[in-house]
Amino acid sequence: MSLNAARVQPTPEPRRAPRPKLRPVAAPAARRRPKLAYAALAVGGALAIGVAQMAVSLASTQDSFVLRDLTSQQRELGLQKQALNDELVALTSPQALAVKASNLGLVVAGPASYLRLSDGSVLGAGRGADWTSTVDPKGAAAVGNALLAPPPSPVTETPADSTAQDAANQAPPVVTDGLPSPTTR
């Protein structure tokens, strides 16, 4: 019996009715055809649930592969970043910069002069820098940096660097497609 049938026929109030008289039926009631739609719905539903579950499972597996790919990509980029950082590391040190500046003819000047705007007077040394540097970053007393010593990194200072070569080294990288990355073999 279906639920619908149950709803349209509320249970009769129990009361003591006179027992109906038994009588033979003329013919058995015509058997109703089972409703195909219900069966289809049930089976279909089960199938749909199965399919959905598989799809979700597949998607989550797929995602975990994508995640793995991205993780490994991230790791790879991390390594490349580290390799580039390693190259930069000593080049940004004051020693390296001072040597380069000195090669370009820059000096560390003596006392500074200031111009007071209110009355236009010059305070301080009142003369320009002369051609001698107060310190010699290339001399024997240069402050040490083991990272700048020739062997470890091929990019660091070559002792007798020609200006042309230097300029070539220092030319900014051309960015055409994305950030420049080192060629890995």
Add this chain to the structure above:
Amino acid sequence: MTTRATRGPRRRTVVALAVILAVLSAFIVRLVDIQVVRADEHVADSLSLGQLGKTRSIAGARGQIVDTDGTVLASSTFVYDAQLAPAVIMELEDAKTPPKTPWAEASEKIGEIIGKSGDEVRQMVADKLESDPKSQYLELAKGLSTEKYLELRDLGLGSYLAMYARSVRVYPNGAVAGNMLGFLNGEGKAQYGVERTEKQCLAPKNGEETFLVGKSGNKIPGSERTTPAVDGGSVQLTLDSDLNWYMQQVIAEEARKQGAKGGSITVVEVKTGKIRAAAEYPALDPNDINAVDPQYWKSQIFSDAYEPGSTFKSITAASVIDQGKATPLSHVTAPSRETFPNGAVVNDPFRHPVYEYTLAGALIDSSNVSMSKFGSMVTAKSRYEYLQKFGVGHLTGVQLPAEQQGILTDSSKWDSQSLYTTTFGQHFTVTPAQIAGAYQAIANDGKKVELSLVESCTSADGTVTEAEKPQSEQIIKESTAADLQRMLENVAVQGTTSKMVEIPGYRIGIKTGTAQKPDGKGGYKQGVYFTNMVGMAPIEDPQYVVVVTLDEPTRIRSSAATASAFQKAMTQVMKTYSVAPSSQPMDTLLPKFD
């Protein structure tokens, strides 16, 4: 209402329900037993047996040390150790299907990357196989850079070439402030410097990765459970890397020029007590600590205590003026050699007729005799207390490992000689840092602020923890400090080094000191001194204190040796911090004699 008709089915239902509940409760009991009662045991089991999965520790990186502008002074990076499995190489060579890259070719490529010839690499493998035909381990190279690691990895020789990352400490600026930064030992444990004092901030917390492994040994996707590593915090120092470099360059050049064994320059910001530069020669390069003698692994500024000499005459003057016993113009009668009533004999470093020295004059000419007489105007105990207030005998706020606090014996134990020598900086010892601390107080109108080297600690999640606020204390009256500043300016203008320390545009105050060094046999070394010069600028409102020391200069042996270094150092400090030149003229000169 039970009738005979309903009693049967109901009983069946009750019995069925009872059975179901019984089974269910059995399950629940077991579940609670497994999940709650014996949970720890099972978890431990699973971990030790490793049947559920694998656990790998993820190393966190040690934090950075940066200067006051954020310039990285110490950071962590990885290097790689590569090793070969010689037996596997041969196995692959002899296999039916030859490897993609035959050994002859692979060895050439490996050699090219690690800087050896292919022959050498093959020889290493052959030698190893000879001694042990089943060898699975041959150290190929240590400390490879990431770049080389990537090149090696891309050769695709994973079946016999293994590489392991190793965290190492890198100091990008080399010896700049190396003695302050300190260094780690081979195991990565902090040995000295800020690396050690701030190890709690810098230390990382390792993470953990757990995952299930399939039969083929592959990670099962989705089974990873990761507790990420927490990197160490970043320590910010008060130092200025560029200024520190300049100071190191200056002190190295001057020490060499003067034939000194060592030297140092300390720059302190007057209002805050922050150390802006701590330069030493010879300097420690933490990247390669063996480049200098182990004696210089420690900081000279914090660990070398000497008798300061005349530099501390200002402190005697401070105690006398502060107690109202003298003014800069008070005077005493001073020959160049004096025998005191208690039998003590004090000499001036130069011969002179009997002068009526003013207190200012005693400082300008650095007269020991007159200083002894001025010092006698107050009790020894009070001078002892003033020395203590100025930081003698106490560690500075920096508390670097192996820092010396110096020696200051109690005034009750001073003998007849030391009763006087203590007035001109003998019979007690101080470090250059303590000299800087004492003059910081004079420059800061009598308010002593503890020296500091660390600004803050920034943890990996960005939380900034400021270093504890340094203690400060008014140790002498403002008027006393003003008198001292005026006298120090007169030393700069009228003293013997006046021409050498002149900084165009700025009024400065200085004091020199020459200390005798113990020879280790109870006496003093002959003819060699520990010289120092301390100064402040601009004197009308001092912003920075600079202390220059030279250890045993041999060309100029007196404190004048430090003049050139001081002049350059102070000039650079004024430039670096764009300190406005002095706009008010100097007060009238103080008379040296009455």
